[in-house]
Amino acid sequence: MASTSIEIGAQIPSVTKSVTTESILQFESCAILERENIHNNEELAKQRLGTTYTLASGRMSIAFASEAMRKFFGPDVFHHTGTVNLKFLRPVKNGDTITVTGSVSSQRQVEKGTEITVELHCENQNHDRTAAGIGTAIV
Amino acid sequence: MAEQPLKILDYDKLEIGEELGSYEYVLTQEMLDNFRASIDDPEACFPTLAVKHDATALNMVYNDTTGGVNAGNEVEFFNPPIPGKKIFVKGRIADKYLRRDKPYLVIEATATDEDGRLLERLKTYQMKKPDEVGKKWHPQA
Numbered sequence: 001m002a003s004t005s006i007e008i009g010a011q012i013p014s015v016t017k018s019v020t021t022e023s024i025l026q027f028e029s030c031a032i033l034e035r036e037n038i039h040n041n042e043e044l045a046k047q048r049l050g051t052t053y054t055l056a057s058g059r060m061s062i063a064f065a066s067e068a069m070r071k072f073f074g075p076d077v078f079h080h081t082g083t084v085n086l087k088f089l090r091p092v093k094n095g096d097t098i099t100v101t102g103s104v105s106s107q108r109q110v111e112k113g114t115e116i117t118v119e120l121h122c123e124n125q126n127h128d129r130t131a132a133g134i135g136t137a138i139v
Numbered sequence: 140m141a142e143q144p145l146k147i148l149d150y151d152k153l154e155i156g157e158e159l160g161s162y163e164y165v166l167t168q169e170m171l172d173n174f175r176a177s178i179d180d181p182e183a184c185f186p187t188l189a190v191k192h193d194a195t196a197l198n199m200v201y202n203d204t205t206g207g208v209n210a211g212n213e214v215e216f217f218n219p220p221i222p223g224k225k226i227f228v229k230g231r232i233a234d235k236y237l238r239r240d241k242p243y244l245v246i247e248a249t250a251t252d253e254d255g256r257l258l259e260r261l262k263t264y265q266m267k268k269p270d271e272v273g274k275k276w277h278p279q280a
Contacts (some may be wrong), residue, residue, distance in 0.1 A: 017178065017179055023177045023178070023179070024177075026173055027177035029177075030174050030186055030189035030190055031190060031191060031192055031195065032164045033195055035198060038206060038208075038269070048269045048270065049208070049269050049272045049273045050272070050274065051272065051273050057209065059189060059191060059209070062212050063174075063180065063187055066214075066216075067183065068183075068263055070182070075184070079185075079216055080216065080217060081216075082216045083214065083215045084213075084214050085213040085215070085262075086211060088209060088211055089156075091272065091276050094171070
């Protein structure tokens with residue numbers, strides 16, 4: 001990233017991720033409670049959701065979006081002032097490829113500097129939007 | 140961790156502002172490595188996302204037999220956690236509301252480490268009618 005003068009409309013680096021059963025389970029393995037859920041138990045997903053598959057945690061999309069934001073702002077900025085706020089619009093599951101894109105939509109002066117707002121979108125391989133929201137960082 | 144018997148989660152009885160579990164754990168290098176591998180990002184620094192602090196806090200207090208679907212997350216990053224350090228988490232019920240006849244529960248957790256560094260604040264919007272997902276996205280199931 002650059003300086004504090006960031007142009008409205010500037011694109012952040014896109015990030016593309018393959019979601020697999022393995023990656024979903026590995027993400028779930030980081031939990032500190034051993035617990036069956038709709039992400040790691042297909043039968044429970046069927047009971048609760050009525051799906052025939054487990055869902056990737058929405059927090060995986062948060063992590064993907066965070067990577068795109070970090071690449072734009074740099075870790076020194078993003079890891080200390082960053083936010084990501086996503087609304088999940090459709091399920092993400094094994095076999096999906098998720099691409100995060102974003103563009104700077106606004107900036108404003110705050111106590112600690114200039115808060116930059118980025119509109120964020122996640123799409124799957126069919127170009128269906130899976131999540132949308134904003135991220136911010138203070139430069 | 141959860142020493143007391145879990146209460147059955149009754150959405151109607153949940154109170155906004157209610158404190159959820161407070162707990163601590165040691166973040167390990169293995170957790171960080173697993174997190175990075177799972178999202179294919181060797182520079183990712185917040186494995187706390189996958190620990191799901193807020194949902195963990197809820198699950199340490201309540202037995203949620205209905206479950207929910209994550210409708211959205213808000214996360215604020217303050218400082219990356221350091222492997223080997225103890226992490227302290229406090230959770231609470233931030234909000235609950237009905238939208239389009241669907242009940243939503245908003246849970247929140249704030250994490251600090253053993254040195255008092257603020258790490259992360261995470262909020263999850265749970266939609267508490269998870270079968271709506273199947274009806275909308277998988278109607279033939």
